[in-house]
Amino acid sequence: MRAMTTVIKEQFKNFYLIGRLSAYETKKEYADSQLGMVWVFLNPLLQIAVYWFVFGAGIRKGHDVNHIPFLTWMLCGLIPWFYISAAILQGSNSIYARLGTVSKMNFPLSIIPTYVVMSRFYTHLFLIIVLLIEVILTRGISYISFWGLAYFAIANTILLIALSFLTSTLSTMLRDIHLLIQSITRMLLYLTPILWVPNPHSKSLLVKLMKINPFYYIVEGYRKVLLYNEPAYILSKYSLYFWGVVIVLFIVGAAAHVKFRRQFVDYL
Numbered sequence: 696m697r698a699m700t701t702v703i704k705e706q707f708k709n710f711y712l713i714g715r716l717s718a719y720e721t722k723k724e725y726a727d728s729q730l731g732m733v734w735v736f737l738n739p740l741l742q743i744a745v746y747w748f749v750f751g752a753g754i755r756k757g758h759d760v761n762h763i764p765f766l767t768w769m770l771c772g773l774i775p776w777f778y779i780s781a782a783i784l785q786g787s788n789s790i791y792a793r794l795g796t797v798s799k800m801n802f803p804l805s806i807i808p809t810y811v812v813m814s815r816f817y818t819h820l821f822l823i824i825v826l827l828i829e830v831i832l833t834r835g836i837s838y839i840s841f842w843g844l845a846y847f848a849i850a851n852t853i854l855l856i857a858l859s860f861l862t863s864t865l866s867t868m869l870r871d872i873h874l875l876i877q878s879i880t881r882m883l884l885y886l887t888p889i890l891w892v893p894n895p896h897s898k899s900l901l902v903k904l905m906k907i908n909p910f911y912y913i914v915e916g917y918r919k920v921l922l923y924n925e926p927a928y929i930l931s932k933y934s935l936y937f938w939g940v941v942i943v944l945f946i947v948g949a950a951a952h953v954k955f956r957r958q959f960v961d962y963l
Contacts, residue, residue: 698953699946702860705803713810720814735818739777740825746773750890760892763922767833771918772889774826775851778819779910780880782812786859787876791867794959804956805949808859816852823848830921843920846929851913854941860948867959887914912937 706713721735747766760768789811790804797804823844830839866873884890887910893902905911912933919928928934 696946698950701953702805702949705805706809709803709806713806713813716806716810717813717817720811721817736821739774739818739822742777743770743773746890764833767829768918768922769890770826770829771921772887772914774819774822775847775913775917776884776887776889776910777822778815778851779855779913780884781815781818782855783858783862783880783883784877785815786812786855787862787866787873789859790863790959791870791873794867804959805860805952808863809856812852812855812859819848826921834922838922838924840920840924840926843926843929844917846926847913847916847920850916850937850941854909854913854937854944857941857945857948860952861944862948864948864951864955868955883908883910887911889914906933909937909940 747769750765750769759765786808789808793807797807827839862872862876866876886905886908888905893905893911893915916928919925
């Protein structure tokens, strides 16, 4: 618990620095390209077009999902997934990639995973606006629970930050962990109901195992509040499980980070 308290204090103490570094991180990624920051938005939009062409127009032949246009349904899963996958991959490599720069400075290492995850959040906010426009055009504004959407966006961010404390520590100590995380992230695309329709009433073992994945809760949450106006999902038993996972990840991740961060430079 002492490690968790230490990490939380460092986050609040360096709140302004996290904001500045996350904004810089976003700009730096595309600084050498001619279009610059346009790629922050153009890249996910191109991926959306490919997924819709393959799965919507191709495999599903344009069929709706429960009377909802497939593009709208897919966007409600794909847009949070873009944020999830980018934050997992970059968060896990965040400390190792920057350790050479900050190792000789009096710099709070615990804020590195946080600002790297937050740098992905800016793109997510833009895509949420795109998503809201699509939902309003196809379903109407009455279907949208804005406070429910804010809840799931914040819950997703907290989960990703908690996870990044653990993965960034482990991948700094053992680089094979980062490669393993890359493989697991690719599998999560198909283990999360992003491109396939889950059956909420199914009692099969496979469905129960898939619900162990906390990102299942996030993706389903986006759809509940945007497509079906069901914010009551937030009060379900699944929410207790989700926040239990977040707390465990944060406690373990913070403990590992605080215990080994003095030794990080030895792994360069």
